[in-house]
Amino acid sequence: MSLKDLTVISPGTRKLLAITLSVALAAVIFAFFHYRQVNRSEDPRVAEARFLMAEYDRLSGGTDSYSLFHLLDSADRIYRSVPGYGSSYERGVIYNNRGSSFLVNALYDSTLTESGKIAFLELSVTYADSAITVYRNWLDEWEVLSEEEIAGRLMSEMSEADPAFTGLNFNSIFRKRVRDVMLARVETPRRLSVSYTNKGTAYRNMMMPDSALAYYERALSTWKHNRTAESNLSVLLGGEPVKPGIIESLFPPDRKKK
Secondary structure (H helix, E strand, C coil): CCHHHHHCCCHHHHHHHHHHHHHHHHHHHHHHHHHHHHHHCCCCCCHHHHHHHHHHHHHCCCCCHHHHHHHHHHHHHHHHHCCCCCCCHHHHHHHHHHHHHHHHHHHHCCCCCHHHHHHHHHHHHHHHHHHHHHHHHHHHHHCCCCHHHHHHHHHCCCCCCCHHHCCCCHHHHHHHHHHHHHHHHHHHHHHHHHHHHHHHHHHHHCCCHHHHHHHHHHHHHHCCCCHHHHHHHHHHCCCCCCCCCHHHHHCCCCCCCC
16 A cells, blocks of 8 residues: 555545534634623623632642732722622632632641641631631522522612623623522532531641531531531541542532532
8 A cells, every 4th residue: 555545535534524623613613702702791890800819710729829819819809899799709709718728738838837837727717717707698698589689689789870881781791690699599508618618627637626527517517518528527537538439420419409
């Protein structure tokens, strides 16, 4: 067989390549317009705050995450300045991120002295408490409302006459905020459970097992699929870490289920 024979593409292969390229191109075009529409539907008053929080998520994770707190500080200032966001769940996320950072430092930074570790654990508890307060207050206010009631409440916080919406599709932005709040009613109990878990872990490492036990149990009563809390509770009680089963690994719990 000659080299020329090896490089010849059959009609069937050409057809398959054309179909594959067409599907790929269609996917790229769909993604472009979809995400452009999503971005245009974001509330422009807090768009920068969302960007700053996304940057923090992208860059954080190590024992020096506290060096990125200026991103969270800037995002928090924006949320506090915009009507309707000052007591919203977004600020709970900021507090929880700070607390998680101090917890990671306390557990994994080998350069910390014992007193430094305790100080970081105490800071993680302080920020977990702040996150818990925000989440619980927000849920008390929004969790029981219907979609129509949520839209009615948001109308008092978002006005089409606001110069921030000039030249933008206000209805699209407003509907997106309603959807965000609807989703947050499901997600915030999970976030609350994570804050309880972090607090329990801090207490466990501060040699306060009774307090750790109480918060792990509270985490699981808030969200029964919190495997981190379940695993930590098992270890606290002298058992083995809990690993998800094969079925759960393949088909994790629906995030819309508590």
